Amino acid sequence: MTDKTKNNxxxxxxxxxxxxxxKVEQTLIDLLISEKLNPGDQIPxxxxxxxxxxxxRTVIREALNRLKTIGLIESTKRxxxxxxxxxxxxxxxxxLIPNILDQATLKDIFELRLVIEIGMSxxxxxxxxxxxxxxxxxxxxxxxxxxxxxxxxxDHEIKFxxxxxxxxxxxxxxxxxxxxxxxxxxxxxxxxxxxPAHDSxxxxxxxxxxxxxxxxxxxxRNAMRKHLDRHFKGYFK
Amino acid sequence: MTDKTKNNxxxxxxxxxxxxxxKVEQTLIDLLISEKLNPGDQIPxxxxxxxxxxxxRTVIREALNRLKTIGLIESTKRxxxxxxxxxxxxxxxxxLIPNILDQATLKDIFELRLVIEIGMSxxxxxxxxxxxxxxxxxxxxxxxxxxxxxxxxxDHEIKFxxxxxxxxxxxxxxxxxxxxxxxxxxxxxxxxxxxPAHDSxxxxxxxxxxxxxxxxxxxxRNAMRKHLDRHFKGYFK
DNA sequence: TTATTGGATTATGTCATACATAATGCGTTT
DNA sequence: AAACGCATTATGTATGACATAATCCAATAA
Numbered sequence: 001m002t003d004k005t006k007n008n009x010x011x012x013x014x015x016x017x018x019x020x021x022x023k024v025e026q027t028l029i030d031l032l033i034s035e036k037l038n039p040g041d042q043i044p045x046x047x048x049x050x051x052x053x054x055x056x057r058t059v060i061r062e063a064l065n066r067l068k069t070i071g072l073i074e075s076t077k078r079x080x081x082x083x084x085x086x087x088x089x090x091x092x093x094x095x096l097i098p099n100i101l102d103q104a105t106l107k108d109i110f111e112l113r114l115v116i117e118i119g120m121s122x123x124x125x126x127x128x129x130x131x132x133x134x135x136x137x138x139x140x141x142x143x144x145x146x147x148x149x150x151x152x153x154x155d156h157e158i159k160f161x162x163x164x165x166x167x168x169x170x171x172x173x174x175x176x177x178x179x180x181x182x183x184x185x186x187x188x189x190x191x192x193x194x195x196p197a198h199d200s201x202x203x204x205x206x207x208x209x210x211x212x213x214x215x216x217x218x219x220x221r222n223a224m225r226k227h228l229d230r231h232f233k234g235y236f237k
Numbered sequence: 238m239t240d241k242t243k244n245n246x247x248x249x250x251x252x253x254x255x256x257x258x259x260k261v262e263q264t265l266i267d268l269l270i271s272e273k274l275n276p277g278d279q280i281p282x283x284x285x286x287x288x289x290x291x292x293x294r295t296v297i298r299e300a301l302n303r304l305k306t307i308g309l310i311e312s313t314k315r316x317x318x319x320x321x322x323x324x325x326x327x328x329x330x331x332x333l334i335p336n337i338l339d340q341a342t343l344k345d346i347f348e349l350r351l352v353i354e355i356g357m358s359x360x361x362x363x364x365x366x367x368x369x370x371x372x373x374x375x376x377x378x379x380x381x382x383x384x385x386x387x388x389x390x391x392d393h394e395i396k397f398x399x400x401x402x403x404x405x406x407x408x409x410x411x412x413x414x415x416x417x418x419x420x421x422x423x424x425x426x427x428x429x430x431x432x433p434a435h436d437s438x439x440x441x442x443x444x445x446x447x448x449x450x451x452x453x454x455x456x457x458r459n460a461m462r463k464h465l466d467r468h469f470k471g472y473f474k
Numbered sequence: 475t476t477a478t479t480g481g482a483t484t485a486t487g488t489c490a491t492a493c494a495t496a497a498t499g500c501g502t503t504t
Numbered sequence: 505a506a507a508c509g510c511a512t513t514a515t516g517t518a519t520g521a522c523a524t525a526a527t528c529c530a531a532t533a534a
Contacts, residue, residue, distance in 0.1 A: 019487065021302075033334055045514060056489045061515090062302050065258075069306040070332045077496040077515045085339045086332040095307040095323040097270055102322050108409035111360070115410070119356025122462065122469060123348070172345035173352070221462065222455060225359065232359060256516065282485060293518045298486090314486045314525040 020055055024063040027053065032072065032083065039085040043073065046080075089175035096179060098186035109180060110187045114228050116173065117161065121221035123168040128212060132167045136209045139163060143205065154188050160205050203227040257292055261300040264290065269309065269320065276322045280310065283317075326412040333416055335423035346417060347424045351465050353410065354398065358458035360405040365449060369404045373446045376400060380442065391425050397442050440464040 028043075037043070044052065049060045064081060067073045071086030098106065139160050158181065165177040203226040211223045265280075274280070281289065286297045301318060304310045308323030335343065376397050395418065402414040440463040448460045 021487085029331065029334075032337065036336055039337060039339070047514080058488060058490085062299065062487095065299050065302055066306045069303045070328060072332055072334075072337070075515065078498060078513050080514060083337065085337055085342070088329060088332060088338075088342070091307060091328045091332065092325060094266070095309055095325060095328060097266075097309075099273055100269065100276060100309070100320065100322055101325075102276070105322070105325070105409060108407050111407050112409055115353055115356035115360065115407075117356070118359070118458075119352035119354070122355070123352065170345050170348050170352075172342060172349055218459060218462075221355075221458070225455075225458065258516080284485080295517060295519085299516095312486065315484050315527060316525095317485060 020059045021062045021066070024053060024055060024059055025066050028063055028067060029072075037083050039083050041083045042079075043081050043083065087175075089172065089179050092176075093179045096183060098183050101183070106183060106187055109183045110231075113180060113184060114231055116176070117164070117228060118221065118225050120164070120168045120170070120173065121224045122217055123170060123173075124164055125212065125217045125220045127169045128167050132163070133209065133213055136160070136163055136205075136212070140205050140209055154185060158184070201226055202229075257296045258299045258303070261290060261292060261296055262303050265300055265304060266309075274320050276320050278320045279316075280318050280320065325409065326416050329413075330416045333420060335420050338420070343420060343424055346420045347468075350417060350421060351468055353413070354401070354465060355458065355462050357401070357405045357407070357410065358461045359454055360407060360410075361401055362449065362454045362457045364406045365404050369400070370446065370450055373397070373400055373442075373449070377442045377446055391422060395421070438463055439466075 028049075031037075031043075043049075046057055046060050046064065049064075050057050053060070064073065064075070068075060068081075070091055071084060071088075073081045074084045075081040101109075139156075143156050143160075162177065165174050168174070203223050205227075208220075208223055208227055211220050215223070265286075268274075268280075280286075283294055283297050283301065286301075287294050290297070301310065301312070305312060305318075307328060308321060308325075310318045311321045312318040338346075376393075380393050380397075399414065402411050405411070440460050442464075445457075445460055445464055448457050452460070
């Protein structure tokens, strides 16, 4: 028995099991923050970092590669790496592969859609131009007659609601929708969402457009809530 | 003059300027999708991939490292790499360094907060337990008297609204808030947001709790809208 | 027999070195 | 002055070696 095995009662601190790359990555991120670097600024060359941090170029490169992956830096030959304003949503897109997400997360995402579409009513109401409304009217004009059909015409559903996102004028939101689309489609297709019959208070796309035109923000928001009610029904009961 | 310079009018296809790592990364992602791999499944070893794709281990490793960064895989020694259900928000956290985001994106994010908090009213109303309400009441009880002070007590503001997110029960949403917090704080601190005086219709935290207790979903949603009105005012006018 | 120990094995993690390639600047040539 | 070739620089790729953690398995000791 060596000495080591006796040290059970000592207050040993848990060893840091993270890899070198992990550490260097964090060090670099901390650097970006503490140095208050702005987009366009340069960061040290790989070889300089190698010396500064005392690790091999391989490790430096892997860490830089991660920052590149999350969009924090950009590298070009001869020039080195420069800070970049990351495209938040670009990242999500890559990792959002529906069949890899677990059911709970997929449900969360679908719910998030409902939350967003209700919440953005105010943006829509305040920013819709006459042209936007005309376009919405045209979309509605081409939709299937029976509301039951509309329900299952996912493409049309996406077309109408997609236009709404666009009207919101919030680019983060617009990108968000684009990215979440595969997940929505997956949820629709997988039958996770029930589609109860509409009751008398059902608000159609057409109704929505009418209210957007002649109503007020409150009316529109509440109408949007009713429009999405069939989805909510699946959650609350 | 060589022949090359004359080829102006030809339909030449743009050369693919992406790096080898870029290509391998995409190839691997495509593989994950087409093979319908599930979390827990193994992917080929680095050396196997080296042979399969005909590139060096360096390139394979850098590509795998990227997948690791976006949370799609996980690797352990001797075992190799396995598919993982990515934590969508974990990613955002890393890249959300406020001083690196541009103003427009920051504004988008703040707006997104408003959208979400209004939209999640229905979740809150339907999921709040008596204990939740009691907790909210306690939070409100400890808040500064003057509404003007409350406005600038960002910590308190975050405490109250944070609890609301928690009540929503949507984990993606909860994580989202946690992650966006630094950006909110940044926006508050930077004075990007104006804070107009409240008009007569101002809805306080206390009012919100009361309505959550005794009102109905519609009332609560509209109250939340009014509560956030001072922020909206900065956008629409 | 059972538990422990100590290799042997395997696949990722790290290091070192060399060369390829793109971008840039500079001096030479025409 | 424009075009060309050459040197330079920093990232991109390839290769070989060794370190390290996880795992299996056989030999050994209780």
